[in-house]
Amino acid sequence: MSMTHTVAARDRSLKRRIRVGSIGLSARMFLVLLMAAATALAVFIWTRQSLTLDEAQSIWQTSRDLPGLFNVIAKDVHVPLFFIGLHYWEIAFGTTELALRSFSLVFFLVSIPAIFVLAKEAYSERVAYFTAFITAISPFLNWYGSDARMYSMMFLFTILSHLFYIRLWRRPSATTWFGYTVVTFLGLFTHLFFLFVIFTQAVYFLVKRKIFPPDAMRKLAVIGVSAGAATGAWFVYRHIAGAGLTNPVLAQPSSVDFFNVFSNFFIGFQTDPVNTFYLSLWPLVVFVGFTFLARRRPHQPETSYFMAASFIPILLAFVVSMTVEPIFLSRYLIISLPSIYILAVYFLSSYRPAISDLLLSILSISMLSMLVVQAIEPLSPVKEDFRDAAGFVSASATPSDLFVVSAPFITYPVEYYYHGAARLSTFPEWDRYLPNAQIQPFSLNDLAQTTQSWQQVYERVFFLLGYDQGYNEKIRLFMDEHYQRVFTQTFSPGLTLYVYKLRYP
Numbered sequence: 001m002s003m004t005h006t007v008a009a010r011d012r013s014l015k016r017r018i019r020v021g022s023i024g025l026s027a028r029m030f031l032v033l034l035m036a037a038a039t040a041l042a043v044f045i046w047t048r049q050s051l052t053l054d055e056a057q058s059i060w061q062t063s064r065d066l067p068g069l070f071n072v073i074a075k076d077v078h079v080p081l082f083f084i085g086l087h088y089w090e091i092a093f094g095t096t097e098l099a100l101r102s103f104s105l106v107f108f109l110v111s112i113p114a115i116f117v118l119a120k121e122a123y124s125e126r127v128a129y130f131t132a133f134i135t136a137i138s139p140f141l142n143w144y145g146s147d148a149r150m151y152s153m154m155f156l157f158t159i160l161s162h163l164f165y166i167r168l169w170r171r172p173s174a175t176t177w178f179g180y181t182v183v184t185f186l187g188l189f190t191h192l193f194f195l196f197v198i199f200t201q202a203v204y205f206l207v208k209r210k211i212f213p214p215d216a217m218r219k220l221a222v223i224g225v226s227a228g229a230a231t232g233a234w235f236v237y238r239h240i241a242g243a244g245l246t247n248p249v250l251a252q253p254s255s256v257d258f259f260n261v262f263s264n265f266f267i268g269f270q271t272d273p274v275n276t277f278y279l280s281l282w283p284l285v286v287f288v289g290f291t292f293l294a295r296r297r298p299h300q301p302e303t304s305y306f307m308a309a310s311f312i313p314i315l316l317a318f319v320v321s322m323t324v325e326p327i328f329l330s331r332y333l334i335i336s337l338p339s340i341y342i343l344a345v346y347f348l349s350s351y352r353p354a355i356s357d358l359l360l361s362i363l364s365i366s367m368l369s370m371l372v373v374q375a376i377e378p379l380s381p382v383k384e385d386f387r388d389a390a391g392f393v394s395a396s397a398t399p400s401d402l403f404v405v406s407a408p409f410i411t412y413p414v415e416y417y418y419h420g421a422a423r424l425s426t427f428p429e430w431d432r433y434l435p436n437a438q439i440q441p442f443s444l445n446d447l448a449q450t451t452q453s454w455q456q457v458y459e460r461v462f463f464l465l466g467y468d469q470g471y472n473e474k475i476r477l478f479m480d481e482h483y484q485r486v487f488t489q490t491f492s493p494g495l496t497l498y499v500y501k502l503r504y505p
Contacts, residue, residue, distance in 0.1 A: 031113045034136035038145065042105050045375050046146035047098045050387035053467060055148040056413035059095055062087040074241035079234060081189040082150035100148040107152040108145030112136050114159045119342045122166060122302040130345045130360050139268020139371040143382060144331060150190050151334050157187040158197055158335045162309065165201055166302060169211045181223050188231055193332045196313035204308050211301050253321050253328035261314060264330040265337055267370040269382040309339040385492035386413035392497065393462045394420035402458040406475060407467045408439050414464065422462065442471040447478055455502045466495040
């Protein structure tokens with residue numbers, strides 16, 4: 001290539017970078033602006049939402065010393081790293097909604113420049129700019145970026161794992177191996193679904209072994225055995241502590257749930273009509289994907305790796321859910337999101353500049369509009385308005401009333417907000433503070449006997465039903481048949497308060 005052509009190509013690249021990089025701003029300033037915008041959205045919108053069940057459970061789990069924290073986490077389905085960090089974060093900043101959610105927000109904000117570096121490393125600066133932009137405006141990531149759970153942490157560690165893994169064949173060094181090892185351990189102790197990331201990387205290594213350095217198998221084997229031993233030790237501890245005592249019941253996924261994962265990733269959590277509209281576009285998306293593959297087969301190792309990282313975890317989770325135990329939730333599959341976003345931008349960037357710009361603009365505008373809708377739509381399926389529900393009962397119930405919640409574990413967010421005079425109880429009964437406490441199995445006979453005992457003491461029962469574990473409708477029907485319902489209000493999807501007259505004074 002001549003010097004003239006080289007200079008011209010460099011000029012075109014610079015012009016492209018300036019246009020994509022928001023009117024000549026440097027990459028650093030561009031990323032700072034994205035992080036500032038995400039922070040503003042979190043502070044003024046997302047952190048002002050009512051705490052969800054999972055977030056309130058995080059507070060209950062971390063509000064104890066470290067041995068107690070390890071013990072209670074072991075009884076749940078998660079691993080301890082996030083909760084250790086949140087424990088010390090609460091000591092420093094408190095347990096307000098803003099303080100709790102800021103811990104997760106830090107990981108989301110760091111993920112924006114991290115995914116920029118990953119996309120640039122794999123492809124180009126143009127792909128990096130657009131990937132960072134859709135990451136910052138993602139409705140899905142903005143929700144979990146301000147959720148006091150481990151999902152934004154897992155997202156960041158997945159990005160870093162991909163970055164170090166790609167560097168293992170592109171430019172391996174002692175620093176790269178060290179970084180990959182550290183991130184592998186951090187990821188495993190953030191969420192067990194990180195095992196799917198490691199499994200995907202192991203499969204890819206076996207298929208593409210020739211592109212890795214000669215000593216890669218030995219080093220990866222050492223990392224794998226060490227990480228497996230550490231994870232195994234945690235499982236032994238879980239078994240001793242009584243793992244699974246607080247596991248919720250998850251529904252077996254359907255084909256709709258499978259495609260909903262991809263919908264959630266790009267448009268967040270929308271009402272059924274909006275979600276159905278976007279899902280109806282899947283034939284167009286498939287057509288665009290096959291067009292790309294027909295024009296440019298994914299011979300690049302980065303592209304084939306990202307395709308494996310995008311779909312293998314989702315397929316594995318679906319198969320396990322159908323054959324062993326339901327574990328299929330879009331938030332668990334956030335490990336597939338970095339590669340899916342990068343591939344989406346890379347694929348759309350493969351067309352001629354005018355078409356590419358149009359397609360990327362449509363993608364960005366669609367995601368941004370869905371971010372706005374998710375923020376203002378009160379019926380968004382992930383919003384859980386325990387604050388207003390508990391506030392209503394606090395203002396309405398008297399000492400002669402009873403406040404009962406079901407499923408029992410929604411006690412966590414309710415008690416965070418509830419400051420009323422009526423006694424707070426659960427049905428089925430559950431005393432969390434007893435050793436190896438388990439929720440009692442549901443029984444209509446138990447409900448009949450329990451309500452008779454309530455009737456001897458209380459005038460009304462405020463029954464808050466949410467997170468249906470298969471018996472909420474049975475409770476409602478029984479109460480409607482045997483007692484006078486005097487009030488009903490739905491505070492958010494799946495969270496309804498029923499007030500019944502137990503007796504007359």
